[in-house]
Amino acid sequence: MIERVMNLPIFMFTRVALSVLISASTGIIVLSFLWMLWGFADDVYDAFNPEKEVVQVAN
Numbered sequence: 439m440i441e442r443v444m445n446l447p448i449f450m451f452t453r454v455a456l457s458v459l460i461s462a463s464t465g466i467i468v469l470s471f472l473w474m475l476w477g478f479a480d481d482v483y484d485a486f487n488p489e490k491e492v493v494q495v496a497n
Contacts, residue, residue: 443449
């Protein structure tokens with residue numbers, strides 16, 4: 439009986455929608471993590487390689 443109910447189209451759509459929602463959320467979390475990691479690596483690089491100001495003396 440439960441197999442017939444779970445095979446109704448609305449439940450199939452719900453499963454697909456939940457899968458898409460979970461996949462999209464995971465993708466957003468991964469991209470956010472990579473973005474924060476990129477920022478951290480950029481900060482570490484700037485700490486070890488500071489930009490030097492070039493001062494030009496007027497003649």
